[in-house]
Amino acid sequence: MVEVKLVTLDEPCSACIIITNLIKEMFKELEAQMPEVAFTIIEMQHIKELKAIKGVEVEKMPIILIQDEQISAGSLPNKRYLKQLIEEEIG
Amino acid sequence: MSAKKLVLDAMRNQQTERAPWVPFVGCHAASLIGVNAEEYFKSSEHIYNGVLKACEEYRPDGLPVLFDLQVEAEALGCELKYAENNPPSVVTHPLASGVKLEDLTVPTEKDGRFPVVMEATKKICEALGDKIALYGLITGPYTLALHLRGTDIFFDMMDDPDYLHSVMAFCEKVCINTAKMYMDAGVDIVAIVDPMTSQISPDSFAEFVAPYAARVFDYIRDAGKLSSFFVCGDAKKNIEEMCKCKPNNISIDENIPLEYVKEVAGKYDVSFGGNIKLTLSLLFGTVTDCIKDTKNCMAIGGTKGYILAPGCDMPFSTPVENVKAISSLVYGEIAAELLDEGNVLDGVDAVLPDYKNLDHVMIDVITLDSESCAPCQYMMEAVYKASAELGNKVAYKEHKVKDKEAVIMMVKLGVSNIPTICIDGEIKHVSIIPSKEELVAELKEAVEAKGV
Numbered sequence: 113m114v115e116v117k118l119v120t121l122d123e124p125c126s127a128c129i130i131i132t133n134l135i136k137e138m139f140k141e142l143e144a145q146m147p148e149v150a151f152t153i154i155e156m157q158h159i160k161e162l163k164a165i166k167g168v169e170v171e172k173m174p175i176i177l178i179q180d181e182q183i184s185a186g187s188l189p190n191k192r193y194l195k196q197l198i199e200e201e202i203g
Numbered sequence: 204m205s206a207k208k209l210v211l212d213a214m215r216n217q218q219t220e221r222a223p224w225v226p227f228v229g230c231h232a233a234s235l236i237g238v239n240a241e242e243y244f245k246s247s248e249h250i251y252n253g254v255l256k257a258c259e260e261y262r263p264d265g266l267p268v269l270f271d272l273q274v275e276a277e278a279l280g281c282e283l284k285y286a287e288n289n290p291p292s293v294v295t296h297p298l299a300s301g302v303k304l305e306d307l308t309v310p311t312e313k314d315g316r317f318p319v320v321m322e323a324t325k326k327i328c329e330a331l332g333d334k335i336a337l338y339g340l341i342t343g344p345y346t347l348a349l350h351l352r353g354t355d356i357f358f359d360m361m362d363d364p365d366y367l368h369s370v371m372a373f374c375e376k377v378c379i380n381t382a383k384m385y386m387d388a389g390v391d392i393v394a395i396v397d398p399m400t401s402q403i404s405p406d407s408f409a410e411f412v413a414p415y416a417a418r419v420f421d422y423i424r425d426a427g428k429l430s431s432f433f434v435c436g437d438a439k440k441n442i443e444e445m446c447k448c449k450p451n452n453i454s455i456d457e458n459i460p461l462e463y464v465k466e467v468a469g470k471y472d473v474s475f476g477g478n479i480k481l482t483l484s485l486l487f488g489t490v491t492d493c494i495k496d497t498k499n500c501m502a503i504g505g506t507k508g509y510i511l512a513p514g515c516d517m518p519f520s521t522p523v524e525n526v527k528a529i530s531s532l533v534y535g536e537i538a539a540e541l542l543d544e545g546n547v548l549d550g551v552d553a554v555l556p557d558y559k560n561l562d563h564v565m566i567d568v569i570t571l572d573s574e575s576c577a578p579c580q581y582m583m584e585a586v587y588k589a590s591a592e593l594g595n596k597v598a599y600k601e602h603k604v605k606d607k608e609a610v611i612m613m614v615k616l617g618v619s620n621i622p623t624i625c626i627d628g629e630i631k632h633v634s635i636i637p638s639k640e641e642l643v644a645e646l647k648e649a650v651e652a653k654g655v
Contacts, residue, residue: 125515161488
């Protein structure tokens, strides 16, 4: 199963809250279209928890990982591009 | 000099005896008075008590009366999800779910939570207005448009720019009316907070944000008040465009080098502020981390037109002692030199090439390590492919910041994000991987300019 993860802080700043929320909306939309994909949201209490998350390379939140490969750091991805990347993983 | 005058002088880009201290206390004020964020944002009494408590604890020269970028959106019909320890989030976007733009009306003092917010603002201005500078924060036009339209806004920029312009024109009216409400309530400074502009290019900013934001700043100036333009995230590329909108001040977070902002803002006679790290220093750091970070900001910012402030609104659980330590440093109660420690980079050096006199164009790529970091790998691949087209006229080098020398190179080149491509010492691509065609065109231009 393809796994897509959103990693964010439990208490992000105002800008990160908006971006994180929009990514959550994208996940919800894509989840309905892609039942074979597992979408997970990880809200960390402390930034130290990042070390335990496989695939994180650039420590700037929010982070999106597809199959433990980081595809964004601190930015809002294009919805169509995100979908395309996931579809490529589905094959 | 009074605390308030210190802020107002700095806002006007004048010399001050010290950098004024403006902690952006938003939902954090709720924790100071022992209520949760939802209770706080819905009660004028809590907002009033929270700001007064922050003033007592942190001895600021200025404070925002509220930091909530969802007030306008809620009054316009966006549904919000409230949280215990964060500002609320927008969960529905009316203009993406059937509501027409012409059905929306500019919110007044009677709509949404504006009655609560304006009552609190008036009371805070009465209590503190003669002592410290008070900021009214309004949601910037682009962030508000995004709240109303959702992520479809990014497609509108390409597919239906006329429609987006009409949405932005409406948001400008909302901004102006909200600014008016805050000014009538007694604030000294109106800040347009537009963090989502960090997600767009300077060209898009110039087309879709600048005309609307500039008119809001004109309105504030004509009303005899001062203004600030807040951004969060990696908005370095847009700083110049922000300055062109003619605010009195711009405020940034830790994603943008303060020295860069100082230089750019200075060209436009715009003052600047912010940059204390929200997460690494304020929320998760120690008192020492906060003092060191603040000391660094004060050293770079100086005392002409710099306002010492966090990068954005402080998280709910920010330890009080961390903020108090910053206040102590500001008031000279801590000898900063006592905190100096040895630097792990002492004795390490790296020399920048004499780019002008090289017989080729030099590409420096700052990476974490292209063997282990996917974005770094893709950026290096773009460089390999583009360089191959120009033979020995172009050379490249990867600087992995795992090496101390690479960190020095990074600092000397002014790079703050990884991965980054520099061509002949100039930063060209930050985080975003260029296409081969784009990079080849840039390299050809550099080769021609150099005559190699």
